[in-house]
Amino acid sequence: MLEMTGITKRFPGVVANEDVDLTVLPGQVHTLLGENGAGKSTLVKILYGLYRQDEGEVKIGGERVEITSPAAAISHGVGMIHQHFMLVPTLTVAENVALGLHGKRGLADMAPVRERLMEVSERHGLVIDPDAYIWQLAVGERQRAEILKALYRDARLLVLDEPTAVLTPPEVDDLFATLRSLTSEGRGLIFISHKLAEVMEISDEITVLRDGRVVGRTTPSETSREGLASMMVGREVRLGRDVSDQDTGQDRLVVDGLHVRGDRGNLALEDFSVQVAAGEIVGIAGVSGNGQRELAEAIFGLRPIESGKVEVACRPIATPTPKSVRRRGVAFVPEERMRHGAVGELNVSENLMLVEYEHRPYVRAGLLQFGAIAERCKDLVRRFTVKTPSITTQTSHLSGGNIQKVVIAREFSADAEVLIVAQPTRGIDIGAAEYVHERLLSKRAAGAAILLITEDLDEALQMSDRVVVLYEGRAMCNLPRAEATTDRVGLLMTGVSEDAPAPA
């Protein structure tokens, strides 16, 4: 039903797509697989009229089409489920669906929209309240609204851009059931993901992109997760990691009965406690938005603590400010590396020195000692394999993975005994992620106490000695590695407690 041939799209300085072919058959789930920046999103944005290709042609149902705008894409039966939902939070579900449709005589009469929406939602088992405002909905419901928007317009070809990134494992199962019902009706699906297990489960065909080019086409029965990973990265990749048990020391970080308020005055953390011992990684798993950010900020003195206490090395921190917390030997890799981890406008060496610039030998009599700084930075860049033209390159010009390496080089090189690491591999490529994991393990081997906050369930389970699931600000469990299975933790992430019935 869809044939894209010879698609090339250039941006200043990069070729995002080069001679890409993609064919999707009716009733098929066709997966686009690739790392960040491989060109998956560019390709589907061309299909949806958000970008215009420089070369190549698009055929839908055998006819050559020019897709110059999303409106044109919609009229050709293309629907898109965006990675960052394209929903207006202050409008209701029905209003979001009606947006862009032409009402009778210019009136936005919601009654017929609501009626048809309910019909479509029932047919596909996508339960939703049409009169709820988007901001009131949970992430899974928002995604249903996003899918319904496309189905309401009777999209025959649906593009799903990383639809599982924000979902809990049970929600992923529900989504996949929906997708199968859509293909059984003869709709074609383009599924974008970099989660290999999901790709193996849902795909009929897989096209792998790397650096904007198609590097392979396969089906799940012909390949394996390792095979897919190797195609994505372009070299052998070993998935999974054997983390040997090691003895732990004293508790270095103790969080006890923490209550913290979120940005909107809501209780973001409620009676939250966790202990991390020397030589131990404790993973905080959970869907983001359940108090993870507030936890890291509270420990690091960036957010006031309402009650409860934080102890580092058996002594409470009286007035937590980033400076006093750092002085006690705590380092922090924040989840938003471009907003809180690094200053994009500063160069690599300036970012590397942000913590230590006030100390000798890097400053004398108030003057920065550029010789000592350059020496230190060159050493860090080499040891942490940061790919940068020079230490004076502006940091925002580096790739996400390399910016993260700069942050990690700065935070891990200090003699911190406690590391707060939030979403360390989000949005970076497999190679850089492997590297971050190695560094975490070597810090663990050196006796650091590490609190690893991550929404990547595989990462949490693979790296952690113990797993704490955070749900709506509360700790749902504290499981040792051997007991933390995907199913068990995945269920806890949805708020289903093990010793209580499911919440109503």
Place this chain on the structure above:
Amino acid sequence: MSDFFTVSVLVATLASGIRLATPFLLSALGETIGQRAGVLNLGVEGVMLIGAYAAYITALRTGSVVAGVIAAMAAGAAMGIVYAFITVVMHATQGISGIGIFLFGLGFTDLLFRHQVGTPVPIDGLRGLDMGGLSELPVVGELFFQHSVLTYVAFALVPVVWFAMNRTTFGLNVRAVGETPEAADTLGVRVNVVRTQAIIIGNVMAGLAGGTLALDVGIFQQNLTSGQGFIAVALVYFGAWRSSGVMAGALLFGVVSSTVLQLKTLGIIVGANSTIAAMAPAILTIVVLVLVSRRIGAPSALTVPFERDN
């Protein structure tokens, strides 16, 4: 002071408060539509001045108040096209561009006035409607049934704007492009077209507000609006981007202005005190803005230009 608290003076003060609220209400309602679409126009003051001058010169030359009103709206529309070009097409920073519009309006109208009129000539301005028996009712008649037609138009626009924003596809588009333009774009809504429409409608209303002012006092002079356009922008925040809230704010400012005038007329405040009292609306604006500084209900994409990152 006891002179002030008599029925006749209080009624007269409230009635003139409603009259003085008219330009605030028209311009603030227009600004609400623009802001709901995500476009801030700090140049309302300048557009009002241009509207006021257009109404004045047209009424002076033709002797027709109706022609003056039409000219004010046409001048507003022209400024709307200019502002839409600057902000929507050229993506200029809205705050600074609006101040540019204000300065242009201030200087341009003064220049034209000196060139075309010179010494102020009064015109036959707006008259209150005579609604027969209704207008003669005690208290109620003076309060509600002796105003000019434009006052009734302004207050009638309150439910009209509400309806347009909440019950029409145009309003749905406006709210969407002011909140999440990317989402509207992916559904085929032409974001910049909707914004341009909203800007032009808002500017037509600002031009009309200026025209109302000039036709009401029957004269034009430099800086006739004396900050009312800026207060109108503040009223949008005060009213939390809702037409009913904007109306409450406009009435508040109208009544404060008329009270100050009345106290001066009665000689209750004189000399330096009257200068200070004349600052009441400005001080009130600041107080109001501090109190509503939380921006609850502000469109998320306010002041953010839209461009598909192609």
